Amino acid sequence: MKPTMREGHEGTGPGVITPDGCAVELYERLPVGEEPDVVAAAVPAGARILELGSGVGRMTHALVERGFEMTAVDESAEMLRRVRGARTICGPVERLDLGETFDVVLLASFLVHTGDTEVRRGMLRTCVRHLAEGGCVLIQREGEDYHTDVPRERTDPAGFTVRIVSVEPLGDGVDSVHAEYVFPDATWTQTFRARPLTREQFEAALAEEGLRVDRYLTEDRMWVRAVPVSRG
Numbered sequence: 001m002k003p004t005m006r007e008g009h010e011g012t013g014p015g016v017i018t019p020d021g022c023a024v025e026l027y028e029r030l031p032v033g034e035e036p037d038v039v040a041a042a043v044p045a046g047a048r049i050l051e052l053g054s055g056v057g058r059m060t061h062a063l064v065e066r067g068f069e070m071t072a073v074d075e076s077a078e079m080l081r082r083v084r085g086a087r088t089i090c091g092p093v094e095r096l097d098l099g100e101t102f103d104v105v106l107l108a109s110f111l112v113h114t115g116d117t118e119v120r121r122g123m124l125r126t127c128v129r130h131l132a133e134g135g136c137v138l139i140q141r142e143g144e145d146y147h148t149d150v151p152r153e154r155t156d157p158a159g160f161t162v163r164i165v166s167v168e169p170l171g172d173g174v175d176s177v178h179a180e181y182v183f184p185d186a187t188w189t190q191t192f193r194a195r196p197l198t199r200e201q202f203e204a205a206l207a208e209e210g211l212r213v214d215r216y217l218t219e220d221r222m223w224v225r226a227v228p229v230s231r232g
Contacts, residue, residue, distance in 0.1 A: 008115065008176060013188030018076040021190040026181055027056045028082060031158055035108065036062035038223050039138055043068075047103035050130050052093045052123065053111050057083035071102070094122025101132035108140040112202070115174040115193030124209040128228060137211060137226040144220075147175055147196045159184065 004019060011017040015025035036059055043049070046067050054060050054072035056079050064070050070086035073096060080088040089098070093111065105127045114120050127137045146164075153163040163180040170176055174195050181188045197205065199221065203213055210229050217223040 008170075008193040009191065011188065011190045013181075014186050016076075016078045018079060020075075021192050022055065022076075022079075023181075023188045023190070024056065024076070024078045024082070025186075026188040027058065027079070029160070029183065030058065030181075031156070032058040032062050035059055035140070035223075036066065038217055039063060039104075039106065040066050040068075042138060042217050042223075042225050043104045043136065048132075049104040049106055050098075050102040051086075051106045051108075052096070052126065053107070053109050054083060054086075054088075055079045055109070057086065059106075059108060060084075060086050071098075093126055094119045096126045097129060100130070101135070102130055103132055103135045105130050105135070105137045107137065110140060110142050110194070112139050112205070113142050113194045113197060115170075115195050117195070120195075120205065121209060124206065124211065127226075128210055131228065135227075136214065138217075139224045139226060141202060141222050141224060142194070142196065143222060144198075147177075147194070 006019050009021040011021035011023050013023045015023055017023055048069045049063060050071050051060055052073050054074050057072060060070050060072045060083055064085040072083045072086045073089045073093060074080050075092045077090050080090055107123060107127055111123055112120060147167045150167045151165055153161055155161045160183045165178045165180055168176045174193055176191060177194050178191045206212060206226055211226045212229050214225045214227045217225055
């Protein structure tokens with residue numbers, strides 16, 4: 001059965017398309033990059049990590065290999081079927097309530113930039129709700145020029161091309177972003193809604209849910225370590 005798409009999201013290409021327009025087969029092909037190294041350097045060895053929006057487990061698998069205890073959450077059962085070595089939970093991130101806490105909650109894949117403000121608030125509340133005493137939230141932000149340096153493309157050493165074809169304002173600070181992923185044997189597209197956030201807007205969004213920036217983990221400020229305000 002075709003999944004119900006989130007409003008303003010769609011995808012094309014071979015295989016299953018998830019509610020936010022992601023293609024399962026595409027994400028199985030994409031390399032993980034340096035993100036697991038950033039995470040591993042920012043948290044205690046062997047920490048229990050709740051990964052929100054894990055997809056097919058690109059980061060999950062790399063973190064399992066580094067000795068972390070992973071719980072992977074995604075709203076796509078098809079994505080989660082590809083996850084190995086971790087407990088999996090299927091459901092919307094913004095409504096998750098497991099009744100347990102973790103050393104680290106991971107909100108990657110630019111999920112904090114969702115175009116729906118209430119969904120963003122729900123995601124951040126999920127982070128706080130599942131955080132153990134002394135724990136931290138690791139958040140991945142968009143690059144500061146992601147919505148203005150358009151069109152752009154990059155060719156990965158693995159032999160595929162990623163293009164951000166267009167960014168169209170929809171009003172109320174939300175953009176419709178259209179991306180293409182071109183491989184020698186297949187092409188996928190994804191259209192999704194995203195809300196660019198300045199550093200000040202991002203920090204205000206965290207504060208609204210009782211979080212503050214502990215430190216930015218990368219020079220481009222795309223990776224952030226956040227902690228609850230009340231716990232210092």
